[in-house]
Amino acid sequence: MGRQPCCDKLGVKKGPWTAEEDRKLINFMLTNGHCCWRALPKLAGLRRCGKSCRLRWTNYLRPDLKRGLLSHDEEQLVIDLHAHLGNKWSKIASRLPGRTDNEIKNHWNTHIKKKLVKMGIDPVTHQPLNQEPNSTANPNNISSTSDDIISMEPKTSSTKKVETRTGATTEEESSSTVTDQNSSIDNENHQLGNICNDEELFSYLWSDETTIGQASWSDINYGVDGTLYEDNISGAGADFPMWSPDRINGKDWTFLMDYCQDFGVHDFGF
DNA sequence: AACCCGCGCAACCGCGAAGGA
DNA sequence: ATCCTTCGCGGTTGCGCGGGT
Numbered sequence A: 001m002g003r004q005p006c007c008d009k010l011g012v013k014k015g016p017w018t019a020e021e022d023r024k025l026i027n028f029m030l031t032n033g034h035c036c037w038r039a040l041p042k043l044a045g046l047r048r049c050g051k052s053c054r055l056r057w058t059n060y061l062r063p064d065l066k067r068g069l070l071s072h073d074e075e076q077l078v079i080d081l082h083a084h085l086g087n088k089w090s091k092i093a094s095r096l097p098g099r100t101d102n103e104i105k106n107h108w109n110t111h112i113k114k115k116l117v118k119m120g121i122d123p124v125t126h127q128p129l130n131q132e133p134n135s136t137a138n139p140n141n142i143s144s145t146s147d148d149i150i151s152m153e154p155k156t157s158s159t160k161k162v163e164t165r166t167g168a169t170t171e172e173e174s175s176s177t178v179t180d181q182n183s184s185i186d187n188e189n190h191q192l193g194n195i196c197n198d199e200e201l202f203s204y205l206w207s208d209e210t211t212i213g214q215a216s217w218s219d220i221n222y223g224v225d226g227t228l229y230e231d232n233i234s235g236a237g238a239d240f241p242m243w244s245p246d247r248i249n250g251k252d253w254t255f256l257m258d259y260c261q262d263f264g265v266h267d268f269g270f
Numbered sequence B: 001a002a003c004c005c006g007c008g009c010a011a012c013c014g015c016g017a018a019g020g021a
Numbered sequence C: 001a002t003c004c005t006t007c008g009c010g011g012t013t014g015c016g017c018g019g020g021t
Helices: A019-032 A040-044 A050-061 A072-085 A089-093 A101-118 A146-172 A178-197 A199-206 A253-262
Strands: none
Touching: A019 A040, A019 A050, A040 A050, A050 A101, A072 A089, A072 A101, A089 A101
16 A cells, blocks of 8 residues: 555645735634644645645744844854754754744755855765765764764864855955954854853753743734633644744734735735 | 846655554 | 554755846
8 A cells, every 4th residue: 555645636736825825824823723734724724735734834934933044143053053963954943043944954955055065064074075084974973972073063164164264255245344254254263162162052952852942832822812822833833942032022913913014915814 | 138047945745753543 | 563644854846036148
């Protein structure tokens, strides 16, 4: 018996989501919370498979998502985390508030990977390209302890970064002066150094437990009618770790309306 | 102005894990 | 213990857009 499709393909729409579909999904999520992804499309009146709904919600519609390019700090964190975790995008994403695994994965493949190559660093092993890796090109084999990473990072990728980053930085910040670039490089290096040498921070980062500012969906008053939905949203919601306090506390619906306007849907009926 | 090409990102696909019956 | 269902993850695809020629 072959694998069952995630949904019956008949009458299931694929491709880009329309504003109307987004509106339906958002309305449903806000009023009902997440129940069962498989049943959701029918309940929400969508001709989509549950999987598609889940992806659309977690990667695009979730109200707490940050939009726009990753900041330099975020990018650096992604690189550091990738050096330790490999392509565990969801784990990496869980350390970055408001970022999705898909977003980070895309950013890695389109930006960071190229940058690292340009800087002479193998994006897979995080070793200098001209140096034979110690073992097979499996990032998970790089090291098994935080100590190894801490001691390894500055010697390899990060020192190399200092030497070679000028090119990349210049390309991105062409309007900056040389002095600005140097100070920015120093600053970056300093930040990286801080990260790499802070064992406590690393042990925290690598832990699979709590994450910075972790707050669950239960912290949010979500109801259109004032209902407090106390159930944590399982799946993506459960793993989703961080609501920036300044975006939640005291803002309630404002941020949600802002976000609605962000992608051009102004009438959600709430 | 038209065409081409590369890039970036949203979305899809398939597999494995987890959990319930 | 086994089977089945559901979910989540990582890899991949394909489309739209912008820049270059």
